[in-house]
Amino acid sequence: xxxxxxxTDIRRxxxxxxxxxxxxxxxxxxxxxxxxxxxxxxxxxxxxTCMNILGCLDRPTSGQYLLDGLDVGAMNTNQLADIRNKxxxxxxxxxxxxxxxxxxxxxxxxxxxxxxxxxxRREKALAAMQQVGLAGKENNHPSQLxxxxxxxxxxxxxxxxxxxxxxxDEPTGNLDSSSTAEIMxxxxxxxxxGITIIMVTHEHDVAAYAGRQITFRxxxxxxxxx
Amino acid sequence: MDFLQTLKIALRALRTNKMxxxxxxxxxxxxxxxxxxxxxxxxxxxxxxxxQIASIGSNIIxxxxxxxTSGGLRTGSGGAQTLTSDDVKAIMAECPSVDLASGTVRxxxxxxxxxxxxxTVIMGGTPELFEIREWGIANGRGITQQDVDGAVKVxxxxxxxxxxxxxxxxPVGNIVRIKKIPFTVIGVLERKGQSxxxxxxxxxxxxxxxxxxxxxxxxxxxxxxxxLIVKAKSKELLTKAExxxxxxxxxxxxxxxxxxxxxxxxxxxxxxAVAEQSSKAMSLLLGAVASIxxxxxxxxxxxxxxxxxxxxxREIGIRMAIGAKKNDILLQFMTEAVLLTMxxxxxxxxxxxxxAMVVSRMLEWxxxxxxxxxxxxxxFSGAVGIFFGFYPARKAAGLNPIDALRxx
Numbered sequence: 319x320x321x322x323x324x325x326t327d328i329r330r331x332x333x334x335x336x337x338x339x340x341x342x343x344x345x346x347x348x349x350x351x352x353x354x355x356x357x358x359x360x361x362x363x364x365x366x367t368c369m370n371i372l373g374c375l376d377r378p379t380s381g382q383y384l385l386d387g388l389d390v391g392a393m394n395t396n397q398l399a400d401i402r403n404k405x406x407x408x409x410x411x412x413x414x415x416x417x418x419x420x421x422x423x424x425x426x427x428x429x430x431x432x433x434x435x436x437x438x439r440r441e442k443a444l445a446a447m448q449q450v451g452l453a454g455k456e457n458n459h460p461s462q463l464x465x466x467x468x469x470x471x472x473x474x475x476x477x478x479x480x481x482x483x484x485x486x487d488e489p490t491g492n493l494d495s496s497s498t499a500e501i502m503x504x505x506x507x508x509x510x511x512g513i514t515i516i517m518v519t520h521e522h523d524v525a526a527y528a529g530r531q532i533t534f535r536x537x538x539x540x541x542x543x544x
Numbered sequence: 545m546d547f548l549q550t551l552k553i554a555l556r557a558l559r560t561n562k563m564x565x566x567x568x569x570x571x572x573x574x575x576x577x578x579x580x581x582x583x584x585x586x587x588x589x590x591x592x593x594x595x596q597i598a599s600i601g602s603n604i605i606x607x608x609x610x611x612x613t614s615g616g617l618r619t620g621s622g623g624a625q626t627l628t629s630d631d632v633k634a635i636m637a638e639c640p641s642v643d644l645a646s647g648t649v650r651x652x653x654x655x656x657x658x659x660x661x662x663x664t665v666i667m668g669g670t671p672e673l674f675e676i677r678e679w680g681i682a683n684g685r686g687i688t689q690q691d692v693d694g695a696v697k698v699x700x701x702x703x704x705x706x707x708x709x710x711x712x713x714x715p716v717g718n719i720v721r722i723k724k725i726p727f728t729v730i731g732v733l734e735r736k737g738q739s740x741x742x743x744x745x746x747x748x749x750x751x752x753x754x755x756x757x758x759x760x761x762x763x764x765x766x767x768x769x770x771x772l773i774v775k776a777k778s779k780e781l782l783t784k785a786e787x788x789x790x791x792x793x794x795x796x797x798x799x800x801x802x803x804x805x806x807x808x809x810x811x812x813x814x815x816x817a818v819a820e821q822s823s824k825a826m827s828l829l830l831g832a833v834a835s836i837x838x839x840x841x842x843x844x845x846x847x848x849x850x851x852x853x854x855x856x857x858r859e860i861g862i863r864m865a866i867g868a869k870k871n872d873i874l875l876q877f878m879t880e881a882v883l884l885t886m887x888x889x890x891x892x893x894x895x896x897x898x899x900a901m902v903v904s905r906m907l908e909w910x911x912x913x914x915x916x917x918x919x920x921x922x923x924f925s926g927a928v929g930i931f932f933g934f935y936p937a938r939k940a941a942g943l944n945p946i947d948a949l950r951x952x
Contacts, residue, residue: 375865375945396869403867414862414949418560430549431867475866 321384322482322514323349323372328381330367341367343537344381349516351482354509356525357518359534366487368534369518373406373485374398386482403431407476411488413468415460415475422447422456425474432479446474450504466497473504477513484508486517490524502527550872554880557852558887565884568848571841572888572928573895576921578837580896582830584911585903590823591912597816599736599745601677603643603779605786607631607772607793610806625768626806629753631793632670632772638792641785643777646673647769649756655709655749656721662708665748666722668756668769674733676775684716684731691730691752697759699727702746703735725759727751782813838924841888842932849881849936860940861948874941881933882926889925893918 330342342364349355359365370376371383374390377398383390386405393401402408407428415424425443434442447453450470460468469489476484486505490498506527509515517528525531533541558565609626632647649668654661667673670692674680682703691698699720706715715729736745757766776785786809799805853860860873897913904911 370946373865375949396871399864399867399869402865408865410949414858414865416859416862418556427863428866431863431869431872433546435546436549479867 320351321348322351322353322386323516324382324384325371326382328368328371328378328383330364330371330376331379341537342371342378345537345539346381347532347539347542349483349514351514352509352512353530354505354515354528355517355530355532356528357516357532357534358520358522358525360520362536363534364537365518365534369485369487369516372483372516373408374401399431403428404479405482407479407481407484409469409472409476409484409486409489411491413460413465413472413492415468415471417460420457420459421452421463421471424460424471425478427475428479442478443474446478447471449477449508450474464497465493466500469493469497469501470504473501473508477508483514483516486515488518488520490519490521498524550876550879551883553876554883557856557880558883561852564848568844569884569888569891571844572838572885572925573841573892575834575838575841576889576892576925577896577899579831579834579921579924580893580913580917581899581903582834583827583917584896584900584913585909586823586827586830587914587917588904588909588911589826590820591910593819593823596738597812597819598678600739600812601679601773601775603776603782604676604812605774605776605782605789606810606812607774607789607807608810609771610804610808625770626797627769627772628767629769630767631796632769634792634796635772635774635789639785639788641777641781641788643775644672644676645772645774646670646676647753647772648673649753649761649768649770651756651760653723653760655705657709657715657718660709662705664702664705666756666760667748667750668753668760669750670753673750673773676773679736680734681731682734683714684729686731687750687752692754695754695758696752697725697727697755698730698752700750701729701732702748702750703733704744704746705749706732722749722751723760779813782811786811838928842885842928845881845884845929846932846936849877849933850939852880853877853936853940856940857943857948857951860943861945861951864943864945865949870941873943874937877937877940878930878933881937882929885925885929885933886922889922892925893921896921 325348326346328342328345329340332339332341345364345368357365357368367376371378374385377391381391385401388401390398390401415421416427422440422443425446426439429439429442444453444456447456450473452467452470452474455463455467460471463471473484489505490501493501502524505515505517515528517524519525530544531541532539607627627647629647632645635642635645646669651666652664653666654663655666669687671687671689674686681700684700687698687700690696699722701709701715709715709720710718715732718729719726720729721727733746733750739745751760753769754766757768761770774785774789776782789809793807794800794805797806863873900911900913903909
């Protein structure tokens with residue numbers, strides 16, 4: 319299996335005044351295409367920092383990050399924005415949909431920044447909504463949808479650009495148990511279709527859906543189980 | 545990202561806060577409306593002034609006699625009778641920059657028709673006078689060279705004189721008495737309106753120059769004229785014509801060395817320049833007032849855009865995470881600001897034009913709304929949006945996506 323993500327000796331040091339804090343202390347691991355990985359750890363363990371780096375929202379202080387074979391560390395902010403747009407799909411804890419904007423337009427958003435024409439955008443967005451089981455809810459605004467449905471809109475938005483990886487940050491953190499099960503089974507289905515998913519969570523039963531669990535503590539990986 | 549989509553997003557953002565958008569726009573609306581209204585009223589004023597100046601005629605030089613001293617008493621300027629019809633002929637013949645010239649004599653007196661009478665200005669002139677002053681005949685015929693040569697007792701009435709003596713009847717062919725001498729009315733002049741000095745130019749009666757010289761003014765020589773009115777060939781030749789007249793008349797009147805000339809020339813373009821200058825100063829003042837209100841409006845826009853950036857930090861974070869580049873965010877907020885100011889500008893233009901029309905209706909003051917002032921206002925409102933929208937937009941584009949996403 320080809321490696322979608324390869325991290326080598328990633329360090330991230332935050333400087334606050336004259337104090338330095340090392341959030342990641344030389345992390346190395348790789349993820350192959352088609353994997354479903356859960357990243358676990360207590361808060362402050364470095365898992366969120368690692369997720370930000372994986373999501374190209376932040377850059378490592380040192381170390382190499384290859385995403386789909388591309389050296390992300392050498393890129394400028396515009397190139398990173400492009401990578402986020404084309405290679406990554408984000409699912410957040412708080413859904414992060416645009417309010418007062420119909421669901422289908424939320425799903426279209428990455429395609430807008432990719433520069434696609436409106437008809438093509440609409441086709442792809444409708445297909446993605448179908449894929450997450452939201453056909454018929456296209457014109458609903460986020461406030462008219464349940465939490466689970468909103469998260470599915472967010473998943474459709476993450477899927478719409480055919481990314482190499484879907485990054486989910488506590489995707490079930492704001493959901494009740496039945497919605498959680500619904501979202502996790504959607505992730506499982508998508509993973510079975512060949513989509514690589516990396517998910518941050520601190521709940522063990524949620525992590526259990528994933529085929530591999532990486533555990534962080536104090537900026538280091540302390541466990542990597544399949 | 546295509547511009548249409550940017551526009552759509554900006555419109556949606558403005559629609560979500562309708563009241564706020566409107567209040568923000570209000571500064572620009574008031575600013576632009578005042579620019580438009582003031583420019584309309586101002587250009588109406590300068591239109592009136594230029595109309596009045598044009599009513600005198602264009603490219604005109606007046607030659608008036610100087611003063612005389614008799615028995616130690618000096619008369620005022622124009623008191624002497626030093627200019628003659630021969631001077632007029634000489635100017636026409638020898639000054640290449642001069643187009644036309646006419647001698648005039650001026651008197652005043654009672655004009656009587658039937659049981660009506662009216663005191664008015666009586667002017668003696670040649671046919672050139674009407675050409676120089678660009679004054680047409682409304683009814684009947686004008687004064688001809690034959691009338692002048694033969695000192696025929698005919699007269700032309702200004703509109704005010706005709707109205708006062710004849711009412712709505714046609715004066716042509718009737719006999720009026722001027723200083724007890726009967727004159728036949730041959731025509732009525734077109735209405736001229738007010739002079740720049742505010743006198744009614746239509747309250748005048750014209751007779752042929754020689755008729756006036758012989759019958760209506762007392763002077764030593766019947767050849768004397770009161771003043772000369774001269775038209776230069778063009779605006780550019782105005783000063784040259786004035787110089788030519790001065791040197792010719794100096795020569796003819798044998799004025800050499802330190803001797804004071806017995807005449808003086810006056811160039812009407814000086815009046816024009818003064819009028820133009822005052823209307824320019826006026827527009828400058830109006831422009832200054834209007835631009836201050838536009839700056840105030842612009843600051844309002846900047847303020848609200850800054851609030852909007854803060855409010856929508858999370859949205860900016862989402863857009864960035866999803867692939868928006870710095871420029872996309874910059875453009876989006878700039879578009880919003882420019883859209884606000886341009887919409888405000890459009891409403892302001894409509895209000896300003898409406899206001900100007902109300903002013904012109906109520907005060908009977910002409911207002912001119914030029915395409916130029918509208919396009920300047922429109923472009924200016926857009927420029928205000930770009931100028932005051934840039935800082936907030938740059939602030940939005942400079943946000944860190946991680947912090948923006950976490951913003952509550």
